[in-house]
Amino acid sequence: MSLKRAYRAALLAGAMAIGLVAAAEAKPFRFSVSGDANTLDPHSQNAGQVTLILRQIYEPLILRGKKLEMIPGLATSWQSVEPNRWRFQLRRGVKFHDGSDFNADDVVFSIKRALLPTSNYSIYVDTVADAVRVDDHTVDIVTRIPDPILPDKLSSVFMMDKEWSEKNNALRPQNTREREEMFTVRNTNGTGPYRLTSRESDVRTELARVDSWWGWENKGLNDGNVTQITFRPVGSDATRVAALLSGEVDFVLDPPLQDVARLKQSLRVLEGPEVRTIFFAMDMHRDELLYSDVKGKNPLKDIRVRKALYHAIDSNAIHTRVMRGQSIPTGTFFPPQVNGYIKSEDVRLAYDVERAKKLLAEAGYPNGFEITLDCPNNRYINDEQICQAVVAMWTRIGVRAKLNAMPLATFFPKIQKDDSSLYLLGWGVPTYDALYSFQSLLQSRDGQPGNGIWNYGRYSYAEMDRLINIMKTELDSAKRTAAINAALKIYREDVPHIPLHHQMIPWAMRQTVNTVHMANNQLEVKWVKVD
């Protein structure tokens, strides 16, 4: 009898111990942001909400550490062997999630895929002429011109499996502009710490830990213990916060600014600046705007009109009211963390309604004009509210802007077809070098990889192009900095954009969640530790 009882107790204790071990091992992590990735193809949409998911699954040759410094990833070392040739030693024994080996062929394939016309990542491989396999674990990348920052750029290019892509007919990136349907849009095969287990667009994405990931052993590469990731986009701000407060999710990447003060009382909030600048860009190419009542000419080609729109914006009111102090108003288009920034060019045109009205009158629009402002409503912090506020400010100088706010899944394909006269955009700098911003946003779109690929207003200015070309190849850092400064001066004086502010990015999480705040606003779950 007593033996039986002891046996039972032992059995029970054993079962409990097993239960405890299992509970200690399973670490689910549920997080939420306002919008979902519109594709999972690694090279078709270079946007934060897409890379947020992709970077858990796919890996680049070079990773970024906690302070965004470059650390070896799929490449163990790299060096410039000739001015136009970089050599990468690849990591051995790395496997894709489907079990196939990672080797030089995959790197050559991925780099070339990122160069194709439907790629949105060509900015990172713009100087690349060729990628050459040296042996199974060595790859040479040949550039057309000397490229001092190629490794920085390659830290944003994800590596795919060549055989898998061939098998699934995904040799080129999906065309997001046409909202093309392809295997890579919903299926993945990376080398990263997590693999996709289920995907329901705009509802739920599930990822599971890959136990065989090469980096788990290396403490410099991970600090996490999450075994299961559930990603749930929640569009409504209030619902997303409620989900966090009620414990339905563990982490919110973009808590609404008005709630940060309250969230701090019971949750953990990490605050910090983001390397991202919000600005208005406009069509400066067409002779007649697509969405305006001005016929026969394009008012935005007139610098006085651009300055008038700029003078009309009360950036301080946006800072205090719309952004609740969580922004840094700016007169330029990248923040101080980026190489090339100088304070003297970061000066806003003053908020001056009378001056704005006068400039408009001089330009021949004393009664203003009508124009449509395209604006995303789930991409940047308080994007739609910013647009609403600015529309009201412009009304005061007579510019009747019609606000066309839409979700990012509609917004990006629209502007990427050059189908906008005036739009709000936010720009982050993953290379932490000014060239990235200048080349993508302001260089003439001449068909060269990377040139003007986000220049949807088709701004084109010969002196600007010349300075940008110097930034690309100049190896003397003093001369290169001088070129950046000169280009920033043009930016300030020629007003190709109307800059607004740099974003601050508070992250909110339950007390049990520990992670590193990254200035690129990209959560890496491998750093997340759940108590």
Place this chain on the structure above:
Amino acid sequence: MASRSALGRLLDSDVFHSFRGNPVVVVSAAITAIFVLAAVFAPFVTPYNPYDLAGLDLNDAFTPPAWTAEGSARFLLGTDDQGRDVLSTIVFGARVSLLVGFCAVLFAMTVGITLGLVSGYVGGAVESVIMRVADVQLTFPAILIALLIDGLARTALPRDLHSEIALYVVIFAIGIANWPQFARTVRGSTLVEKNKEYVQAARVIGLHPGLIMMRHVLPNVLGPVLVIATLSLGFAILAEATLSFLGVGVPPTRPSLGTLIRVGNDFLFSGEWWMTIFPGAALIILVLAVNLLGDWLRDALNPKLR
């Protein structure tokens, strides 16, 4: 003379006496009347025109109601995130809500009465088809039907048109969701009326069926329709608010009460409660008043309950 006697008859009728004797109903009627009048004359009764962008100042945003410590006498119920006066937005919002409500009920009434009359008077296969369709639709919640139609219309119509026609789409969706009640009631009354002598007489002298339905049957079935219409108005206003709260109703550029509640809802956690509580309270009071009126009317017009 005739109008005076009509008014005299009304003032002396049972219905009016029942109205006078019921303070709840008098208050409800007064509230409804105030809402309707304020909505109709919105631009003249509100302190500001909240949709005149030139009059907005972002620096006024998030002002709490006037009686609180940080409140401003300029904005009785405070301001929203763009600096709009909440009181003014409520009045303008009620305007949209009531407009959608009235139009949707009118639409449902027209469709319902026509189909009800036809099926009741003609009978046979026509009746079966119409009534079965109504039965099937009644098995679904009306709000679901409205959501379905609204969603279909949004997919079918070009995006650029959305904000301009959103109002009509909502009216149509709520109207369609509501017609079976009217059709069923009218059909029932028509079945009773069509066998009465005056209809038989009209038929015998060879009047066109359409004329008989319109001139003879319709006026005699309108009583119950009026009751349903009043009750439906409450539902229609709520349905519109629900659709707008879900973000598929009227666009934020011309917000209704539902849109205001949705926008204000984002600021509830951060303590700026006035942006959603006041529109919400306005909606509750309006719908409650309309429904109380409808209930009373149903009882007053039903001789059996007197």
